[in-house]
Amino acid sequence: MGILDGLMGNASEADLQAVEKDLENIVTENERVEKAFKIIRDLIVFTNKRLILIDKQGMTGKKVEYHSVPYRSVTHYSVETAGTFDMDAELKIFISSTAHPISKQFRKDKSIYDVQKALATYVNQ
Template structure:
């Protein structure tokens, strides 16, 4: 239940790496492994050993999907904001 509430509030929930490898195997190149994956409502953020993959489900049914592949060497800046006492959200900005 908390996972659903976290998603509705914009908080990411962890997703099993093996599940992601199986479900999205067509996206991965040889030797690529999932390091971590997070889901926010229907969207997915996949961190691999080579790149960041964003899966953006669109529309009411979520059948329309947009995929973004960002090589780590293409990321020129990122910041991390930790959670505070009253604001429980931590954020990663790229």
């Protein structure tokens, strides 16, 4: 991923070894990181057991929220592509028993499709 892509909000595949090292206290013994996408400082991580949404907060990014979603809890998801004047694309993930979807913003590029394909692969297993 180029630095400009990261600053623009374009998702790109993250280095799996680095992600595994960062998540060594989060993943379980029989769980492995299989795919990960970085959006600026945040991550969308697909393991063999669940989806982990990582939100780095604050100026330094030391405060981190780990939102863990078992794949069986994803009821549906949607992709809203960017238009001519609208520069943002949006991925919405609907979780059972929640009123509002999890929403992630992407810039006008093709990376939202890569994330959507990974989500389709893991949710439909």
